[in-house]
Amino acid sequence: MRGLVFSFLISLTMLSPCYVYAADKELNILTWSDYMDEENMPKDFEKETGIKVRLDFYESNEEMIAKLQAGGASQYDIIVPSDFIMSSLINLKLIQPLDHSKIPNLVNLSEEFKNTTFDSGNIYSAGWQWGTIGLLYDKTKISELEASSWSIIFDSAKKSGSFALIDSVREMLGITLLYLGYDFNSIDPNQLKKAAELLIKTKKRKNCIGFKGGVGGRNEVISGSANIAIVYNGDGITAVYKNPKRFGFIVPKEGSEIWLDSMCIPAKAPNTEAAHKWINWVLKPKVGAALTNYNYCATPNQAALPYIDKKVLEDPGIWPTPEIMDKLVFCKDLKKDIRIIDEIWTRIKSH
DSSP: OOOHHHHHHHHHHHOOOOHHHHHTTTEEEEEEESSSSSTHHHHHHHHHOOEEEEEESSSHHHHHHHHHHHGGGOOSSSSBBBBGHHHHHTTTTTTEOGGGGOGGGGGGGGGGGBBOOSSSSSSOOOOOOEEEEEEEEEEETTTHHHSSSSSHHHTTTTTOOOOEEOOOOOHHHHHHHHHHHSTTTOOOHHHHHHHHHHHHHHTSTEEEEEOOOTTTHHHHHHHOSSSEEEEEEHHHHHHHHHHHHTEEEETTTOOEEEEEEEEEEEEEEHHHHHHHHHHHTTTTTTHHHHHHHHHHOSSSSSGGGGGHHHHHHTTTTTTOOOOHHTTTEOOOOOOGGGHHHHHHHHHHHOO
């Protein structure tokens, strides 16, 4: 009986070209939630290419890597990792080199995004969006002056009310190090110990509602569950644009991180042809502009700038001023020293 069923399925597949066509015309993307117009952007791509887009989401780079290692490397065609996780993806052989002949729109990237420290020459990646991390705050409860320093989070004497931390090891730990006057990328054991102690003490305070990944912190502030939260600037600006009288976003004076997220193709992606088409399509000037006009993150696509809304293009929360840029730091590839960071983070989360 089992043999008859198998023979039937084989015959059905051979007689049904639609079955093969459907598999060939599907693109599976694993990305951050609320990072694109999840309804219209896939439809626009399908309209132009005939390829249907399916979206799956994660709220942290660690969650994304776990999904890839659990079989996702052969299930997804596109992922959107952060800069500091790229070396791990390359070393673990979880992503594959790009075929530049299939991505002519790579020329639209700004020069600084063609020669990044983690992937010079865009061998494995093509820029998606870049931005910063700062504080989204409720203006009815927190003043701009109070929000202008990370002390509103770390100093228990400050009247912050409820607040949310960000659930990202390198970024949360780096911000804590900056507040203490250390290097964002420090691997000094004593400095890391002090940062860990401060974070543990901070998360144990009654008014801390915990570590929130992705858009979690933003949603807590919008709902009124938190007065202030550490968020990615795009998430913060989204809230501000929806209700500018109530919400504000700021990069604190001690400095913060500047980040770059990129498009990559998993090592065993089932549809690499569609993946390359997606990357090339996203790098079109008007598509890149529409992405920034939607998620309020800066685009690495130089050719997109003329098509970005004036209000968005002139917003310092999206395009940091030179004064802010001077205080922003990229996450460095810590190579083997990342083990120290992982151990510290495990200790912080378990206490």
